[in-house]
Amino acid sequence: MKRKETIGKGAVYLIAAVLVATFTLIPVAEIYAQEAYKVGAVFSVTGRASFLGDPEKKTAMMLAEQINAAGGIGGHPLELIVYDDEGDPTKCALSVRKLITQDKVCAIIGPSLSGFSLAVLPEAEKHKIPLVSCAASYKIVHNEKTGKPYKWVFKVPQSDSMAVEAIYDHMKKRGIKKIAIMTGTTGFGKSGRGELTRLAPKYGITIVADETYGPKDTSLAAQLTKIKGLAPQAIVNWSIGPTQVIALRNCQELGMTNVTFYQSHGFGSKKNIDLAVGAAEGVFTPLGACNYAEILPDDHPQKGVTMEYRRAYTMKYFEPVSSFGGHAWDALSLVVQALKAVGCDHAKIRDHIENTKDFVGQHGVFSFSPKNHNGLTKKAFQMIVVKNGAWAFAD
Numbered sequence: 001m002k003r004k005e006t007i008g009k010g011a012v013y014l015i016a017a018v019l020v021a022t023f024t025l026i027p028v029a030e031i032y033a034q035e036a037y038k039v040g041a042v043f044s045v046t047g048r049a050s051f052l053g054d055p056e057k058k059t060a061m062m063l064a065e066q067i068n069a070a071g072g073i074g075g076h077p078l079e080l081i082v083y084d085d086e087g088d089p090t091k092c093a094l095s096v097r098k099l100i101t102q103d104k105v106c107a108i109i110g111p112s113l114s115g116f117s118l119a120v121l122p123e124a125e126k127h128k129i130p131l132v133s134c135a136a137s138y139k140i141v142h143n144e145k146t147g148k149p150y151k152w153v154f155k156v157p158q159s160d161s162m163a164v165e166a167i168y169d170h171m172k173k174r175g176i177k178k179i180a181i182m183t184g185t186t187g188f189g190k191s192g193r194g195e196l197t198r199l200a201p202k203y204g205i206t207i208v209a210d211e212t213y214g215p216k217d218t219s220l221a222a223q224l225t226k227i228k229g230l231a232p233q234a235i236v237n238w239s240i241g242p243t244q245v246i247a248l249r250n251c252q253e254l255g256m257t258n259v260t261f262y263q264s265h266g267f268g269s270k271k272n273i274d275l276a277v278g279a280a281e282g283v284f285t286p287l288g289a290c291n292y293a294e295i296l297p298d299d300h301p302q303k304g305v306t307m308e309y310r311r312a313y314t315m316k317y318f319e320p321v322s323s324f325g326g327h328a329w330d331a332l333s334l335v336v337q338a339l340k341a342v343g344c345d346h347a348k349i350r351d352h353i354e355n356t357k358d359f360v361g362q363h364g365v366f367s368f369s370p371k372n373h374n375g376l377t378k379k380a381f382q383m384i385v386v387k388n389g390a391w392a393f394a395d
Contacts, residue, residue, distance in 0.1 A: 034076040039081070040083070040109070041056075042095045043057045043084065043328070044085055044092075048216070049113055055321070057328070059325035059326070061082070063329060085116065096124075113186070113188065117187075121140065124152045133154070141154060148371070149370070149373035154368065158288060158376050162381060167262050178208055181193065181207055181235070182212070182237045183213075186239070188240055219246065219250065248279040249276065252278075261284070269324065271322070286384070289302040289362065290325075290326035290362035292391040313325065329362045334361075337359070354373070356375070
């Protein structure tokens with residue numbers, strides 16, 4: 001069942017319900033002079049996309065604790081209400097509706113998945129409440145009917161179109177023109193496939209194989225065997241979760257180690273390298289700065305915030321940071337910055353985010369506008385290669 005968490009300043013009490021899988025962290029709000037600012041979050045904390053939602057939830061809760069420990073937001077405690085959609089689209093939709101109609105939140109961050117974000121954005125538009133998605137598809141902030149962004153919806157991950165451009169730029173430098181693509185049938189995979197095929201002609205790239213697979217598939221050997229017979233110079237895999245690792249292991253088993261392999265920005269977790277058990281070595285992927293903070297030059301604009309996030313997260317949770325936790329950091333930080341400036345007013349929060357410039361986050365330096373509700377360019381990506389089991393800058 002769905003989980004809900006709320007957090008505020010100081011000591012908290014754990015209340016466990018016997019009949020439902022729900023728990024709530026109750027803030028000691030009386031130490032504040034002002035009422036709480038409520039911010040809602042919907043993440044896939046458990047279920048098939050827990051590798052996304054779990055670090056997102058952990059990051060958001062940690063950030064809320066830090067904010068409240070420092071005095072809240074202008075004397076208002078931050079009450080973060082987190083629902084776990086468990087990777088279920090119906091639970092996601094119900095959670096978003098509850099945050100709007102019952103919890104009366106100032107803004108919403110999440111969901112974790114592109115398909116879920118696309119499904120719930122009409123709710124944000126209908127109720128005129130700011131929603132900052134933690135999912136990647138460019139369609140989340142691009143109304144294909146109007147050609148403009150949705151008014152009340154923003155997102156913080158770099159768009160799939162930017163990731164494709166980063167990959168194709170790198171291929172062009174290496175003289176790669178003949179490729180195979182493999183994409184999942186999720187919303188993220190479908191959106192990535194669309195951009196891979198759309199942008200290929202612009203870069204003089206020929207796609208000789210176009211294979212798809214389901215998010216629960218346990219082997220991609222059949223797709224890779226077909227690809228092997230067509231002898232591409234490179235393979236691009238576009239998915240999230242275990243299938244990313246399965247693709248690498250199957251490649252190794254089929255002796256395809258001479259083919260250059262690219263992953264989407266959904267590969268941005270050190271855990272994927274570990275799970276691949278050596279099969280990820282030499283894989284290229286476009287990633288944001290929070291993944292490789294320690295190798296950024298000291299004068300990089302994101303060095304300070306990414307290193308501090310890494311320090312705090314690893315000390316608290318004893319695990320490496322990932323792209324996905326970084327998305328939650330960016331989303332919540334943008335909302336908190338707006339709350340500091342304009343208070344809990346939906347329209348003013350929306351306007352403040354839309355006019356935010358030069359916000360230094362985990363995944364780039366964001367500058368939003370009425371025409372750009374993502375706030376990033378492809379400069380937010382660096383092409384990274386897996387080297388000796390770690391992230392390294394690619395040549």
